[in-house]
Amino acid sequence: QEINIEGSVSDIDSGMPLLGVNVIIEGTTKGTTTNFDGEFILRSVPTDATLVFSYLGYETKKVNVAETTDFTIQLQSDTQALDDVVVIGYGASSRRKLTGSVSTVDAESIQDLEPLNAANALQGTTAGVSVTPQSGSPGAESNIRIRGISTNGDSSPLIILDGFQYDGGLNSINPQDIESITVLKDAQAAIYGSVGANGVVLIETKTGKRNQAAEVTYNTYFGLQQTTRELPLLNNLEYALLTNEKYANAGQNLPFPDVSQLRTNTDWQDEVFDTAAIVSNNVSVRGGSENTDYSFSASHLDQKGIVAPEKSNFKRTTAKLSINTDVRDFLNLSANVIYTNNRSQGINSFGLGSVLFNAINIAPTIRPDRFNLDGTIDLGNEVANPLAQIANTFNDFESNRLSGSFQAELEYIKDFKLTARYGFNSSNLNNREFFPEFDFGTSKVFNRPFNQVNQNQQEFYDYTFDLFNTIEKSFFDKELDVTFTLGMTAFRTHGEGLFGARTGVPRNSYEFADIGTATGVGDNQTNGSFVSEFRRLSYFSRVQFSFKDRYLLTGILRRDTSSNFGPNNSTAWFPSVTGGWIITEEDFIGTNDVLNFAKLRASYGELGNDRIPNFLFLSVLSGEATYVLGDEQNLTNGQALGPVANPNVKWETAKKLDIGLDLKLFDNSLDVTLDYYDNTREDLLIPFIPTSGIFGTAAPGSSAPTRNAGTVKNYGFEAAIGYSKEVSDNFSFNINYNVSTINNEVTKINGAPFLEGGQFSVGQLPPARMEVGQPIGYFYGLKTDGIFQNQTEVEAHPSQRELAGVDASPGDIRFVDVNGDGIVNQDDRTNIGDPIPDVTMGLNLSFTYKNFEFSAYSFANLGSDIVRNFERDQPNVNMLSRRLDRWTGPGTSTIEPRVTTAATANKLFSDYFVEDGSFLRIQTISLGYFVPEKALQSVGISSLKLYAKVDNAFTFTEYSGYDPTASTGAPIGGGIDLGFYPLPRTFSLGLNVKL
Amino acid sequence: FSLLSCADDFVEEKPPYQLTSDTFFETAEDFEAALIGAYDPLQATYVNVILGEIASDNTHAGGESATDVVGWQQVDKMEHTPVNDNIDDVWDFNFAGVYRASYIIENKDKIDFEGKSQIIAEARFLRAYFNFELVKWFGAIPIKPEGRFELGEETSIPRSSVEDVYTYIENDLNLAIADMSLESPQVGRASKASAQALLGKVHLYQDEFILAAPVLNAVINSGQFRLYGTQGDEEFLNLFEYNAENSAESVFEVQYTGAEGAGFGCLQCSEGNVMVGFSGVRGYSGPVYESGFGFNLPTQETFDAFEANDLRRELSILDIEAWADETGASYTIGNQDPRTGHTGYYNKKYLPRKNDNLGDANLTQPNNYRAIRYADVLLMAAEALNRGNIDDALALDYVNQVRVRAGLSEIDVSGSQLTEEIFEQRRLELVGEGHRFFDLVRTGRAAEAIQGFTAPKNNVFPIPIEEIQFSQGNWSQNTGY
The missing domain is CATH 2.170.130.10 (TonB-dependent receptor, plug domain)
Structure with missing residues (x-):
């Protein structure tokens, strides 16, 4: 007996009808597909038949016709x-x-x-x-x-x-x-x-997704941001008393002879920090028919800064379109285009001269409206009123970027697939800065005797062209699967930029700040340009073997040529081998309730780093060639070679070893991944490496070449553990933890005993070094040993006179005579820390209970050091309140040296300024609520989520600066805190809607 | 792989809009531009002059304190070691000159054009000039006649013997003389006589009097030069003033200007004469001069070497106390170490005069350095004629020309007495100009004249420690260091 069946198929989660679901009578070829509304009609179905509903990305469902009359089928998406x-x-x-x-x-x-x-x-x-x-x-x-x-x-x-x-x-x-x-x-x-x-x-x-009606999503959130921290600084009275003490200790007149007269007590951090808004809107439409899928999305983000929100902000607008279509069974075309517009304004947020640096160092006895500090206490040339600084900051940065790719995939023979892809990035960067004429006070470095506008326009264009062929074949009754990929990639990038600066902006106003409008003449009108060009051509092949589903082996070989490689090293080969063994496939192990999956893997290979300055192998006539010639003794310009070329220049080579184990345990609920890694980077490119004078390196405009001359090794362990459990229909949770260790060591530098970098305070020796046997960029300074409590202790200790030209006094820092030569000087500098954490980890958990969803993300660094470098070394600047615990007599302190305006070595770079930068940060706590579907159906909404979220919620750290997570990222000189603009804490409310 | 290499053309790019070595020396203009580049390092040879003077018995190092420019202080006391930044400067700056001149010579056959031979000849002169300085200071040095040194050759090219270095210098100079025009093509550039005078000097340094005499005589007999102050309204005492720059006495002169600023970060980049600012009177305030750093202080013994009626004492040495008394000028005293410090005298030939040079004014003094003066040529010729037993009468004539110009009477001596007189005149005539130390060394008189000098160790300076390390054992240190 046969019947006609009418029914529909939808997604079990969203309730969305599914288009193009295959509905087949099991054991036959007879069947149909669902229409746009997910409906189907199947005629003449035997009453004992079984219908099979199959759909890409969903779990296949079988329904026995005899057992039901309701063919409203819901499919579960196959996330696995x-x-x-x-x-x-x-x-x-x-x-x-x-x-x-x-x-x-x-x-x-x-x-x-x-x-x-x-x-x-x-x-x-x-x-x-x-x-x-x-x-x-x-x-x-x-x-x-x-x-x-x-x-x-x-x-x-x-x-x-x-x-x-x-x-x-x-x-x-x-x-x-x-x-x-x-x-x-x-x-x-x-x-x-x-x-x-x-x-x-x-x-x-x-x-x-294919066969899916358009799904519209709208996500938005609004947040308020504020600083996580204000540094504990002295108030006006503490400041005046401590400053007086500084002068008294040096036998000088007191700057605040009558502290009872103090009226002003400005909290400069309160003055500069603000609560700032952040708003994000995002809309997307995604769907597909049987042969085509598409995605369109647009977003806008508007973030204001927690310091000077009107002068410091970021706006990002994006639009993205992608289409993927099967033109024929054997030909697939796809296109993907992303447009981004970024606009930002910024204040000086970095280092000496930043707004926060000024807020930390300016005296609390100065009124906020004193934009010109003449007549107030002398703070030196570098410290100015941060509010005046904000008021005089004008800039605008805009970038427009269009990126995308076009791809064709052709399966010209079964299992033989050819892919051609063209990807591109095109960007324009536009920057305008205006420095109004302004007097911050006599001899302040910020002073502008005349105004100036700087403009800067850059454009970059690059493309990546890939052509590769993939063959997938099975042999020996599918015992052996082989995937072979062979292809090539060509990459080219080209950039150009024009810069100009001009004085004489009309009315001293940003409104008219343009090179064309400005009227300046003379030496301060400058211009410049650059052009860059880089190309790379690569051929690669990869073969992946899988035997009996358990023995896995992959070999990769790539050949690169690049316009950055010199004639003597023009071609690079990069081989690698990776292998795996799925142990649980072996009969003698098998799977059981505890162990569901185990795979042992190992990999070794060589990779390169070609991000080096362009054309180092070529001699460029960029040297200075100026001599005085002729009766008039005129300066005459010629041409001379610039930096010494290195025809042997080549890529840096990374040798990477990894041994890992992947486990799935307890009914696949626990995932464990363990790795040991060893990365050794050889042939490090070291610029300006000292080189014999016979190559003319001392000539004007010349310099030593960049040479491959160093080795750095990183090794450690990584572990990632994930546990997820669906406790009941109403409650499920998952928890993920990962940890990794890093050991970093420089093992070779040719031609130089060390390289140095970074900056500490003003006019001091570079505080960071790269040296054999030490972590890259470790801190190099004096080691302290408490405070001299009395003159006897000073005299019992090797002389520190050479450090600052004066003998130490009681209350000064006692430095260790590291080299034991009976005198403490800069030769006693040593390793006093490094910015690379020993251990990093992350812990993330989330659970859902009924309609509620909670998640928390956190991460931690242990064993990193950070240098406190935001205190200006001037007699009258404000101080951190830790200075209240200064040494004032025998036994009063073993940590904080005395205060004095006299010359001391206390300010020299030492471990007094190095702090433990370890931290644990609760990055995100989020609580969401899904509005019940029933309430939504009437208004045509399929899903609605409301949530509240806190970002950068808490940071547990001993560090006394604003933020232990911020860094310049410089390999040598990173981890030095110049008064980083802290990451804000953000409280936001959001809404996610699906139609 | 032929397919691969063909496609590899894709990456054969050139830096856009940049002149590179590959595309250079393709026009006459390129050669001229490169030649200016080779003249440029002459300005950095101020280090040879001031340190040569400090090394001799003429002057004290001076400066702010006994540790100011410590490398100079050590040389003054003859206590220098291979670890000495300032001796390293002499090596680096002069090799920079060799490198730039060699770059032109290396490309001499790339194209042909009218006037090429003059440019190549000047490049050879410059290379000889820098190499001569290097062999004077360091003895045996690495040489590469065909062109520039290439990276890696510091470990393969040996230090050539002093003899070979001199042969190489002579070869450059002989080729230069053959092609050079009689007249310098432009004020500031070398002429045939410049090369001849230098060749004569090179021979003299090797005691090759028979070879030195004719080439020096050729300069004298060319009629191009005369002693300044012997004609028209020239005033001998103005010889080292601005208005006597590139005068008829100048056989070769290093050109400086104050028209461009400079900084301590790159002293060799200055277009001014750095030696002059360093030689100025500390904290000076008064007429005529500008202040400076108070280095290179003539000693009492140097001052006393002049006869009272010798005009050259006034030409060469400023007695600051007398000057202050006379003009009301004020000044400060820096280094007071008895061995290297204050003497009361300053090197007047190269003191900063008031002028409108740009900052840092201490580094951009425009005083030209009279590298080879006609008076020097006369005395060198006299020495060759006398010590080579060629013609004492002519030698005496040359010496008397120099004496008379200095306000002294003619003398009549010969043989070894004349030799002594020539040595003495060289000291008095050329004090403050950087020649004394090397004159003492080449005539074997350094040990008796210079306190702390040990022969043969101090006949040359140590190869900088850095260079020994760069060569990875290829270059050995000079004996005794």
Whole structure:
């Protein structure tokens, strides 16, 4: 007997009808597909038949016709199947068969975190990946470091966005457009050859789904930001008394002879910090028909700064469109275009002369409206009124970026697929700065005797052209699966810039600040330009074997040539091998209730870093050639060679070893990943490395060459543990923890005993070094041993006279005579810390209970050091309140030296200024509520989530500065806090709607 | 792989809009531009002059204190070691000159054009000039006649013997003389006589009197030069003033100007004469002069070497106390160490005069350095004629020309007495100009004249420690250091 069946198919979660679901009578070829409304009609179905509903990305469902009359079918999306695929560059692998060390962050985590910058989604969520913001100011970029710092040069990883090289900074990508972020940490990245040494971050953006009606989402949030911390500084009375004491200790007249006369008590931090708003709106439409899917999205973010919100802010507008269509069974075309507009304004937020630096150092006895400090206490030339500084700051930065890719995939024979892809980035950067004529007080460095406008326009263009062929074949009854990829990539980038500056802006006003409008003449009108060009050509192949589903082996070979490589080293080969063994596939182990899956993997390979200055192998006539010639004794210009060329210049080589173990335990609820890694970076490119004078390095405009001359090693352990459990229909939770250790050591520098960098205070020796046997960029300074309590102690100690030209006095810091030569001088400097954490970790948990969803993300660094360098060394500046505990007589302090205006060595770079930078930060706490579907159906909304979130909620740290997480990211000289603009704490309310 | 290499053309890029070595020396203009580049390092040879003077018995190091420019202080006391930044400067700055001149010579055959031979000849003169300074200071040095040194050659090219270095210098000069025009093409550039005078000097330094005499005589007989102050309204005492720059006495002169600023970060980049600001009177306030750093202080013994009626004492040495009494000028005293400090005298030939040079004014004094003066040529010729037993009468004539110009009477001596007279005149005539130390060394009189001098160790200076390290054992240290 046969019947006709009418029914419909929808998504069990969203209730959305599914288009194009295959409905087949089991055991036959007879069937149909659902229409646009998810409905189907199947005629002449035997009453004992079983219907099979199958749909890509969903679990297949079988329904026995005899058992039901209601054919309203709901399909469950197969998250397991989707999560299982991991992009690995020029292809993908199932996570199960992955042989390299790879971390991923999925859309869900990004949705939870809703970071301003996609880079922050990696912070604390991925083992071995360190993300440090360059500043808390709006629009600041973050540094990403994968498994330590391996080079004195550029340590940032390669960013691949939907297959093409993306150099725009993650700040220009809308985080809500991201489907997944994948980090290749080991030799797996060798497919990227000379660009892969710093690791590779692969970003896949969201696409539409086939056979799905348009899904519209709208996400928005509004937040208020404030500073997490104000430094404890002296109030007016404390300040006056301590300053008096400084003078008294030096036998000088007191600057505040009558402290009872103090009237003004300005809290300068209160003056400069503000509560600032942040607003984000994001809309997307995604869907697809049987052969085509599409995705459109647009977003706008407007963030104001917590210091000077009107002068410091960031606006990002993005639009993205992607289309993917099967033109024929064998031909797929896709296009993906992203537009970003960034606008920002900024205040001086960095180092000596920053607004916060001034707020910390200016005297509390000065009224906020004293924009010109003449007649107030002398604070030296560098400290000015921060409010006056804000009022005189004018700038505007705008960038427009268009990036995208076009791709064709042709399956010309079954299992033989050819992919051609063209990716591009095109960007315009536009910067305008205005410095009005203003007098901050006699001889202040900020003073502008005349106004000036600076303009700067840059444009960059690059393309990546990929052509590769993939063959997937099975042999021996599917016992052996082989995937072979062979291809090439051509990359070109070109940049140009024009700069100009002019004085004489009419009315001293930003309104008229333009080079064309300004009227200045003379030496202060300057201009300049640059042109850059870089090309790379690569061939690569990868072969992946899987035997009996348990023995896995991948070999990668890539060949690179690049316009940066000299004639003597023009071609680079990068080989790697990765292997895996799925132990639980073996009969003698098998799976059981406890152990569901176990895979042992190992990888070794070589990768390169070609991010080096262009054309180092070529002699450029950029030297200075000026001589005096002729009767009139005129300066005459000729031409001379610039920096010495190095024809042997080549890429840096990273040798990466990784041994790992992946486990799934307890009914797949516990995931464990363990890794040991060893990255050795050889042939580090060291600029200006001292070189014999016979090469003319001392000639004007010349300099020593850049040479491959160093080795840095990073090694450590990583572990990631995840546990997820669906306790009941109403309650489920998951918890993820990751930890990694870093050991960093410089093992070789040729031609120089050490390299130094960084800056501490003014006019002091560089505080950071790169030296064999030490971590890269370790702090090099004097070691302290308490405070001299009395003259006897001073006399019993080796003389410290050489340090500051005066003998130490009781109350001064006692420095250790490290080299034991009976005298304390700069030769006694030694390792007093390093900015690289020993251990980094992240702990993230989330649970859902009925309609509520809670998540918390946290991360921690242990064992990093940070240098306190935001106190100006001037007699009358304000001080941290810790100085109240200063030494004032025998036994009063063993930590804080006396205060004095006299010359002392106390201000020299020593471990007195080095603090433990370890911290634990609760980054995000979020509580969401899903409005019940019943309440929504009437208004046509399929899902509505309301949430409240706190970002940067708490930081547990001993560090006394604003923010232990901020760093310049400089390999040598990072970890020195010049008064970083702290990351704000943000309280926000948000709304996610799906239609 | 032929397919691969073909596609590799894709990466064969040039820096856009930049002149590179590959595309240079393709026009006559390129050669002229490169030649200016080779003259430029002459300005950095101020270090040779001031340190040569400090090394001799003429002057004390001076400065702010006994540790101010410690490398100079050590040389003054003949206590210098291979660790000495200032001796390293002499090595680096002069090799920079060799490198730039060699760059032109290396490309001499790339194109042909009218006037090329003159440019190549000047490049050879300059290379010889810098190499001669280097061999004077360091003895055996690495040389590469065909062109520039290339990275890596510091570990393979040996230090050539002093003899070979001199042969190489002579070869450059002989080729230069053959091609050079009689007249300098432009004020400030070398002429045939410049090269001849330098060649004569090079021979004299090797006691090759037979070879030195004719080439020095050729300069004298060219009629191009005369002693300043012997014609028209010239005033001998103005010889080192601005208005006597590039005068008829100047056989070769290093040109300086104050028209461009300079900084301590790159002293060799200054277009001014850095030696002059360093030689100025500390804290000076008064007429005629500007203040300076108070280095290179003539000793009492140097002052006393002049006869009272010798005009050259007034020309060469400023007695600051007398000057202050006379003009009311004020000044301060820095280094008071008896061995290296204050003497009351300053090197008047190269003191900063009041002028409108740009900052840092101490580094941009425009005083030209009279590298080879006609008086020097006369005395060198006299020495060659006398010590080579060629013609004492002619030698005496040359010496008397120099004496008379200085306000002294003619004398009549010969043989070894004449030799002594020539040595004495060289000291008095050329004091403050950086020649004394090397004159003493080449005539074997340094040990008796210079306190702390040990022969043969101090006949040359140590190879800088950095260079020994760069060469990875290829270059050995000079004996005794």
